[in-house]
Amino acid sequence: MSLDRSSQRLPVIVCMVAALMLAIAPMPDWASPFRPDWVALTLIYWSMILPRTYSVGTAWIIGIVLDVAQGTLLGQHAIALCFVVYVTVKFHLQFRVFPASQMSATVFALLAFYQFILFWINGVAGLTTTAITYWGPVITGALIWPLLTLLFGGIRYRARSGA
Amino acid sequence: MVAARTSNQNRSQRTPALGLRLLMLAALSILIMVVDQRENHLDAVRRAIGATVYPLRVVVDAPVALWHWLRDSSESRNDLRLENSRLNAERLLTHARLQRYSALESENARLRAMLEARNRMTDEVRVAGIMSVSANPFRHVLVIDKGKNDGVYDGQAMVDSNGVVGQVIETGLFSAEAVLISDPDHALPVEINRNGLRTIAVGTGEFDRLDLPFLPNNSDVSQGDLLVTSGLGGAFPAGYPVAIVDSVTRIPQEPFAAVSAKPAAELNQVREIMLIWSVPDETGEEVPEATE
Numbered sequence: 215m216s217l218d219r220s221s222q223r224l225p226v227i228v229c230m231v232a233a234l235m236l237a238i239a240p241m242p243d244w245a246s247p248f249r250p251d252w253v254a255l256t257l258i259y260w261s262m263i264l265p266r267t268y269s270v271g272t273a274w275i276i277g278i279v280l281d282v283a284q285g286t287l288l289g290q291h292a293i294a295l296c297f298v299v300y301v302t303v304k305f306h307l308q309f310r311v312f313p314a315s316q317m318s319a320t321v322f323a324l325l326a327f328y329q330f331i332l333f334w335i336n337g338v339a340g341l342t343t344t345a346i347t348y349w350g351p352v353i354t355g356a357l358i359w360p361l362l363t364l365l366f367g368g369i370r371y372r373a374r375s376g377a
Numbered sequence: 378m379v380a381a382r383t384s385n386q387n388r389s390q391r392t393p394a395l396g397l398r399l400l401m402l403a404a405l406s407i408l409i410m411v412v413d414q415r416e417n418h419l420d421a422v423r424r425a426i427g428a429t430v431y432p433l434r435v436v437v438d439a440p441v442a443l444w445h446w447l448r449d450s451s452e453s454r455n456d457l458r459l460e461n462s463r464l465n466a467e468r469l470l471t472h473a474r475l476q477r478y479s480a481l482e483s484e485n486a487r488l489r490a491m492l493e494a495r496n497r498m499t500d501e502v503r504v505a506g507i508m509s510v511s512a513n514p515f516r517h518v519l520v521i522d523k524g525k526n527d528g529v530y531d532g533q534a535m536v537d538s539n540g541v542v543g544q545v546i547e548t549g550l551f552s553a554e555a556v557l558i559s560d561p562d563h564a565l566p567v568e569i570n571r572n573g574l575r576t577i578a579v580g581t582g583e584f585d586r587l588d589l590p591f592l593p594n595n596s597d598v599s600q601g602d603l604l605v606t607s608g609l610g611g612a613f614p615a616g617y618p619v620a621i622v623d624s625v626t627r628i629p630q631e632p633f634a635a636v637s638a639k640p641a642a643e644l645n646q647v648r649e650i651m652l653i654w655s656v657p658d659e660t661g662e663e664v665p666e667a668t669e
Contacts, residue, residue: 240437243645269398274405279429283433285546289409289413292402296399296406303395
């Protein structure tokens with residue numbers, strides 16, 4: 215696995231940039247509360263597959279970029295992504311062998327954890343938001359996870375066979 | 378950083394380091410958040426990273442911009458002619474109104490000079506486009522395609538052709554973020570145009586409603602009143618329309634009436650907005666002399 219690491223770096227970077235773009239892409243008003251946390255999902259996947267290459271440091275840098283892109287408090291998404299990726303890397307061996315349904319449930323829990331940190335920081339910073347809006351991305355994220363694993367799995371397979 | 382980690386192949390060494398790294402990054406994040414919340418020392422950092430984010434915004438905005446361009450260029454000749462004649466008629470009407478306005482303006486300047494009142498500010502206006510980028514999910518924020526390079530500054534007022542839209546909160550080099558007046562954390566000093574009663578209009582998180590929570594039950598406010606900016610907060614120049622009062626509920630037990638208003642600007646449909654630069658009016662003194 216260490217041999218094809220360099221050939222896998224480019225596809226992963228492309229995935230991350232695409233996730234960042236989806237995070238700021240325009241959506242109709244009714245749909246935007248259900249926008250999945252693309253960046254969190256992408257980081258969970260790649261830190262589960264390549265935990266030595268993509269870990270909390272990557273998560274922090276991407277989180278800072280996400281904070282600037284969305285204009286949120288600098289460090290808010292960074293710290294939330296760090297904690298989520300930490301849990302993922304810590305248990306990546308278990309997560310890899312989970313059946314699909316159990317993995318979706320795990321992703322649900324991870325995303326709920328992620329949104330909870332964001333919610334908490336918003337509360338401390340004095341931003342008034344309704345708690346119910348934090349559940350939309352968690353649910354859609356867990357539902358879209360199986361499709362994402364197929365997509366990312368395909369990308370990984372291509373990258374490895376191409377090398 | 379990545380290279381350092383990959384060289385660290387030994388698993389037993391990696392695991393404790395992971396927790397340590399998490400703690401360090403978490404502490405750093407908290408430090409940054411506190412500094413970012415309290416003061417503005419991080420504006421330079423934000424701007425530097427923002428410059429790398431700008432291409433992402435352009436790419437995300439491109440399909441929508443392309444769609445608008447395609448729709449504009451495929452409009453039929455007939456449609457264009459109709460629109461042209463409509464715009465011409467509108468222009469004539471506006472010009473007619475403007476003639477009276479300029480007479481009024483010079484009269485106003487003369488009267489102010491007689492009273493030796495402070496000169497009014499004149500407003501310089503420039504059009505900015507709105508990028509189709511969804512910003513902060515927790516707030517009503519939009520991204521405009523003008524930034525520090527075009528002279529945009531934090532706190533700058535923003536209007537559309539109907540009324541006040543919001544103000545700039547974060548200036549990047551080529552783009553800026555602006556908060557709408559409907560944001561739940563936004564409050565705007567206004568006055569009722571009919572009688573000059575001053576109050577505050579607070580955003581509700583809904584695009585079509587503002588709250589006026591500080592009007593006593595016996596205050597003179599009624600449905601249909603136009604609210605204009607009072608200019609008291611310093612951010613917005615005075616006299617721009619903000620909203621129209623659409624419901625007044627007086628509850629005898631409560632100290633304040635429940636008043637809500639509908640913003641004059643179409644906050645969720647704007648595609649272009651105007652940025653306002655307030656400059657002190659230097660010509661104001663010369664106007665009376667010129668007319669004497």
